[in-house]
Amino acid sequence: AQSVTQPDIHITVSEGASLELRCNYSYGATPYLFWYVQSPGQGLQLLLKYFSGDTLVQGIKGFEAEFKRSQSSFNLRKPSVHWSDAAEYFCAVGPFNQGGKLIFGQGTELSVKP
Amino acid sequence: DGGITQSPKYLFRKEGQNVTLSCEQNLNHDAMYWYRQDPGQGLRLIYYSQIVNDFQKGDIAEGYSVSREKKESFPLTVTSAQKNPTAFYLCASSKGTGRTDTQYFGPGTRLTVL
Numbered sequence: 001a002q003s004v005t006q007p008d009i010h011i012t013v014s015e016g017a018s019l020e021l022r023c024n025y026s027y028g029a030t031p032y033l034f035w036y037v038q039s040p041g042q043g044l045q046l047l048l049k050y051f052s053g054d055t056l057v058q059g060i061k062g063f064e065a066e067f068k069r070s071q072s073s074f075n076l077r078k079p080s081v082h083w084s085d086a087a088e089y090f091c092a093v094g095p096f097n098q099g100g101k102l103i104f105g106q107g108t109e110l111s112v113k114p
Numbered sequence: 115d116g117g118i119t120q121s122p123k124y125l126f127r128k129e130g131q132n133v134t135l136s137c138e139q140n141l142n143h144d145a146m147y148w149y150r151q152d153p154g155q156g157l158r159l160i161y162y163s164q165i166v167n168d169f170q171k172g173d174i175a176e177g178y179s180v181s182r183e184k185k186e187s188f189p190l191t192v193t194s195a196q197k198n199p200t201a202f203y204l205c206a207s208s209k210g211t212g213r214t215d216t217q218y219f220g221p222g223t224r225l226t227v228l
Contacts, residue, residue, distance in 0.1 A: 004156075009154070032213055032214070034216070036219070041222070041224070042221055042222065043118075043120075043204055043219040043220050043221040043222050044157075044204065044206075044219040045219070046216060046218065049216060051213070051214055090156060090157070095208075095211060095212070095213060095215065095217070099145065099147075099162040099163075099164050099170055099172075099211050100145055100147070100162065100164070100208055100210070100211030100212075100215060100217070101147075101159050101162065101172065101173075102157075102159075102217060104156035104157040104158075105156055106154055106155060106156045107154070107156055
């Protein structure tokens with residue numbers, strides 16, 4: 001069955017430090033992968049997506065993610081975190097035949113220390 | 115500006131009442147979705163619609179109903195049959211349901227049962 005796992009429920013980093021959020025997926029075919037960000041009480045904003053081609057994907061707000069098929073991973077990275085990056089981050093895989101359904105991970109909450 | 119609007123932002127319901135959450139999009143998207151978000155559980159698909167006058171159940175449709183009379187609108191009714199309706203509800207839309215069709219999300223409605 002398809003699934004997405006985000007192993008870290010909560011991560012705290014210092015402002016200016018680098019960031020890596022982990023995402024592992026389970027899917028039999030070539031996955032289409034997404035990272036979304038959610039500020040408190042808000043909807044989800046698309047950060048980046050991977051469909052095919054270059055396995056290193058650039059997104060908005062200085063984020064990037066690398067698709068590693070051998071590790072079934074799609075980790076999100078940022079070289080220098082800003083206080084405004086504090087939010088919850090969701091990894092997703094899809095869309096699937098069920099009307100374009102996405103399967104989401106449980107989310108990782110990021111806190112940024114000044 | 116094109117986008118997805120959801121109303122109200124906050125909604126309170128007494129037990130036994132039906133309530134309707136609004137979702138409108140002006141992106142000219144064919145497909146629309148409703149997701150439910152609970153803490154620590156990511157997002158789960160309630161209903162989706164690929165085209166006007168057609169909709170399908172998602173993974174957790176029990177206790178919910180929808181309609182799709184217009185391309186722009188996809189309201190969700192939370193019925194009294196939904197045993198635990200307190201949650202954050204997110205509407206999304208995409209151009210289609212193909213594998214490269216990205217879903218975009220509205221700001222959400224937080225429903226609380228009193």
